[in-house]
Amino acid sequence: MNKAFWKEAVVYQIYPRSFKDSNGDGVGDLRGIISKLDYLQDLGVNVVWLSPVYQSPNDDNGYDISHYQAIMDEFGTIADWEEMLAEMHKRDIKLIMDLVVNHSSDEHDWFVKSRQSKDNNPYRDYYIWRPGKDDREPNNWVSVFSGSAWEWDEQSGEYFLHVFSKKQPDLNWDNPKLRQEIYDMMTWWLDKGIDGFRMDVINFISKVPELPDAGTDRYAWGGEYFMNGPRIHEYLQEMNREVLSKYDVMTVGEMPGVTADEAKLYTGKDRKELQMVFQFEHMDIGSGTGGKWDLAPWTLGQLRGILHKWQVGLANDGWNSLYLNNHDQPRMVSRFGDDGEYRSVSAKMLATLLHTLKGTPYIYQGEEIGMTNVKFDSIDRYKDIETLNMYRDATTQQGKSNEQVMESIYVKGRDNARTPMQWDATDNGGFTTGTPWIETNPNYSTINAEQAVQDPQSIYAYYKELIALRKRHEVMVYGDYELYLEDHDSIYSYTRKLGEEIWLVILNFFKEPVTFDLPTQLSHDTRELIISNYEVDSAESIASVNLRPYEARVYRLHGVQ
């Protein structure tokens, strides 16, 4: 058993723009974060992953960085950041920063210099430049944020590649000088005392050098030529050798399109690359063949099948990250639970899943109070570049109706997760005294942290208990996972085992009551209820249990035959 702090940790993601505003300008900031650290300490989390706080023109809310070693003016100063780090460490909370190095902002000094001229320019090769082909873009790749992935640069007479927005030009990792600049920058932050990095789309950094056309499939976009590209492992091993191996830190790589087999290569203990990846397979359910915005029903079989595959795939080597939402995804309770009548029990059921599977749980701000998706009645009230570009193209080029497109935004749009954190029932949920950069979800009067902290039955109280249990019981961290009832339509059930310790998890994923029949292999002498989202008589036999809507129970079993 290889123990590590990052395996035992529970991570809390802060999206700073929407977390807490301290100065009334409507934008969250570092002093706002400092003011809420006691709240995080009370919750019990050990690591904060902070989405980007670097200087940025905010085309993509900070994921377009114009200076990697400066703090965004709206968020505060480097002195504020240093105080924030010290205050976190005082509370035994580690800090991992977002590392966004697949691309920079087009306002980064490197790009400003890179576009100045084609020849005799030491910065030209920091980015991916190509001449056009037959008076068109160099290839047919499509940007994640709609339209061509190439932008014509008038000044230097070539196209540059941008897998995301045209203000996010892709960096050229094949250039060793660029790589060294990034390693130096990472070292600078690590020397300031941070505890690791979350790495933005890090499996996109190595492109097939010929940049071939994507297939002819209507939804082909080019990803096959840069996701897990030809030199990705070489670059990550170099980064590890040059930087990460010198520090005891935590790393998690965001990796769209990664499979469990590939994840072993990224996270295997002898591979010297990363410690965890964020995989996306379970985020892709609920979509039709048309991609993310093409809504389709999902089944428990799909969700469980994917999570199970990853549990088994990384059982002995590598390590899972466990998440059901973040700043790019809709709210977990709206997507996989019920954000109406059963909001509280379903959020707790999903939390039970996240904290009892094997891996490191990641909580996204507001998840711990059961924040929900939002429905703004007009596209003008949305802010996210992905959403706005998609809306424009779908309604103009693809002839879709406003209603149809808004429906998919309600279900999948990233702004669902970006409405301000709901702190209390005062104006704007206590997020700001000014006008928030994006409107608050109107349900803040009933769903807010102040209420949740006071209520012993709240979702917040349940998270707190799960996190505390994890600190006391190694079986939650290191125990082996085994699946039961693998074909059940509405129950996900598994055990975790460590030595003599056997825990049984039973989750009803839907609102319809359902009977759980104990698998014969789990017959036992006595049992003890560890946690549940309902009142349960802990002495009750569990040979056959009538589970209530979204009921979750975790038992310790004694004397399993």
Ligand code: NOJ
């Ligand atoms: C993934 C980030 O999580 C997302 O917010 C961003 O838009 C893209 N990468 C581009 O940086």
